[in-house]
Amino acid sequence: MLDIKFIRENPAIVKNALKNRNAEADVDGLLELDRLRRAAITESEGLKTERNTASKTIGGLMKEGKKDEAEAAKEEVRLIGDRIAALDDQVRELDEKISHIILYIPNLPAETVPVGASEEDNPVLRSFGEKKEFDFEVKPHWDITEELKLVDFERGAKITGSGFPVYTGQGARLQRALISYMLDLHTTEHGYTEVEPPFVCNASAMTGTGQLPKFSEDMYYIDTDELYPIPTAEVPLTNLYGDEIIDADEPVKLAAYTPCFRREAGAAGRDNRGLLRLHQFDKVEMVNFVKPEQSAAQHEILVGEAEKVLQLLGLHYRVIELCTADLGFSAAKCYDIELWAPGVERWLEVSSVSNFGDYQARRARIRCRDENGKAQLLHTLNGSGVALPRLVVAIIENYQNADGTVTIPEVLRPYMGGLEKMG
RNA sequence: GGAGAGAUGGCAGAGCGGUUUAAUGCGUCGGUCUUGAAAACCGAAGAGGUGCAAGCCUCCGGGGGUUCGAAUCCCUCUCUCUCCGCCA
Known part of the structure; x- marks a missing residue:
């Protein structure tokens, strides 16, 4: 707040x-x-x-x-x-x-955030790679996942409901491989401490990061125990240090894999074919706690860490900055990373990298010491590193072959038992 | 789930209705001494709120109550520990 x-x-x-x-x-x-x-x-x-x-x-x-x-x-x-x-x-x-x-007033946009009226006004900052050329007709991922039996949407709908896919065989293995690959990258190359938090949180934690009270309709809720299945690991990770004064002389960097649960209320029928928009999905998330004067620079580092995941996978992406109209409730500044998916012919958001300033820190009471030893609110940042389903879409669609198989990017092969192709 | 015991400042640990402005020890920081360090001695040091300021108010796990006055008494919730039960 x-x-x-x-x-x-x-x-x-x-x-x-x-x-x-x-x-x-x-x-x-x-x-x-x-x-x-x-x-x-x-x-x-x-x-x-x-x-x-x-x-x-x-x-x-x-x-x-x-x-x-x-x-x-x-x-x-x-x-x-x-x-x-x-x-x-x-x-x-x-x-x-x-x-x-x-508690219902959103964060102030940082001074550098472009003023805009809608997502149409989000500037593209840079891109990596380029659109791949295919000499055959490319298929959307939902055809490939069905042919190679990577995802079973029908049975997921049967046992739970739509938006809850079942990954099977090499599809399930790919999920596990991607999670391990990303966590290994962040912990060994980017200095992150791996965390495995609870996948449900209480109302206090949800309020600390800004999901409550305004967005209760977007979340699942377990009434009997008054707990919320987390919509993102940002909630448990950021609130880990709620009501504490921590040492943030060096940025505190946490990374976690968690499933994420979102009701996606009001989004029915939008972008929801295949793996594009789900009620449950996997994500590796990075959270940083830094001193106020470091947050702007750390934000740039953080987005770079998320980009690294995609660069090593050889995927074409672009980074956009969200204008004032598109900025999330708690964020002061935010970059989105979008992957090009040739099958659905769209840019897919796979990472949202935000600087929250002291907005969440004030709500959750997370502080550090200033140069005089006085307690002060610190700054929180987080970024997806990255979300799996749309990354899987981009991999499958970009690495599909004419014979119906999907080549596995080299960095993932060690995690797939040396497998080079799916199918 | 049942029974019992607990929760006090960075840590340990007193206090159980009115010189507690929370003792004492350890740790931390500053100073004296020293060539330097250690030891010893002296001193400092929490958080939040409110006010231009001096200052004042609040905080002994959370909430409520009793009282002129609560860390202290009562109720309640949460968490921790021990034992029992159940169980991946």
């Missing part, structure tokens, strides 16, 4: 940022509640000072045996106590109202 002090001092900046994001929030109402809250606190604290002094006096009178005087004083202090209780109730109510507004 945003710093209430910042909002108080820069309401115009906040309102303009909301406008650029096509978002709305009652900033003036928030500031009025903030004013009332501080007035109530000031009054309550003054009374508490009185009460503390009076209580000490009563203690003294009791010791000296002046019972009558003590009783008279007690009566007086009781009245002060009643007023304090009323004021503190007021503060609590105001806190709730303030939270209700401020």
Whole structure:
């Protein structure tokens, strides 16, 4: 969330940022509640000072045996106590109202983020490789996965529902190979610590990273135990250090493989053929905790680490920057990496690399020490490194052969038992 | 799931209704001494809120209650440990 002090001092900046994001929030109402809250606190604290002094006096009178005087004083202090209780109730109510507004206000876009009206305005920053030429008719991945029995969509729908594919045979092996390949790359080449977190989180963690309260409809929920299956490893990894002051003199870098669960409410029928949009998918995620002054530079490093995964696989991709209108709720700045898939003839988003500034750190209370040893909010970043299904789509479609087989990229072969082709 | 015991500052560990502004030890940082270091001695040091500031308020796992006053008493939740049960 945003710093209430910042909002108080820069309401115009906040309102303009909301406008650029096509978002709305009652900033003036928030500031009025903030004013009332501080007035109530000031009054309550003054009374508490009185009460503390009076209580000490009563203690003294009791010791000296002046019972009558003590009783008279007690009566007086009781009245002060009643007023304090009323004021503190007021503060609590105001806190709730303030939270209700401020938790729904998205992060401010960084100054470098291009202002835009829709995803049409996302600039392409760079690309790697080029579109492969084929001397035969390329097939979309759903034909290939069926012919080679790599994915069984029908049976997944039978046992769970649509959007829950079953990977089989070499298809299942490929999932495992990709996970191992990516985690090995990040841990050995990029300095990451591998983590295997829980795949469900509580409401507090979900609020810390910004999924709650606004996006509860996008998540699955286990009512009996009040737990949410994670939509991304960002949630458990980032919240790992919630309520802590950690040493971030060097960036703390965590990488994890987890399945991800998304209801994709409102997305029915969109982009959902084959492996393009699923309710459950696998992903390797990278999360960084850095000192504030390092986050902009670390963001560039992080996107490079995600790109490395694709470069070694020999896949054609491009990096775009999200404009203000397309930026995620908690992000201050975000790059998307898109892979070219010749079968479906589309660019597929496989990684979203975001700098959250101190937005998540403030919600989750994650801090580090500044140069003077004082506690300060740190910055969080994360990036997919990368999401599997669309990566699988790109691999299968780009490496398909005229005879119906799929060549396995060389870096994956050690993870596939030396296999060179699927099919 | 059942029974019991716990949760206090970076760590260990006192305190169990009013000089606790949370003792003491270890660790950390600064200083004295020293060629340098160690030892010894002296000193400093938490987080959040509020206020222009001085300062004040809050925080002893979370929440609620009793009281003039709660780390301390009561209720409740969470977590940890021990034993039992069940079980990949």
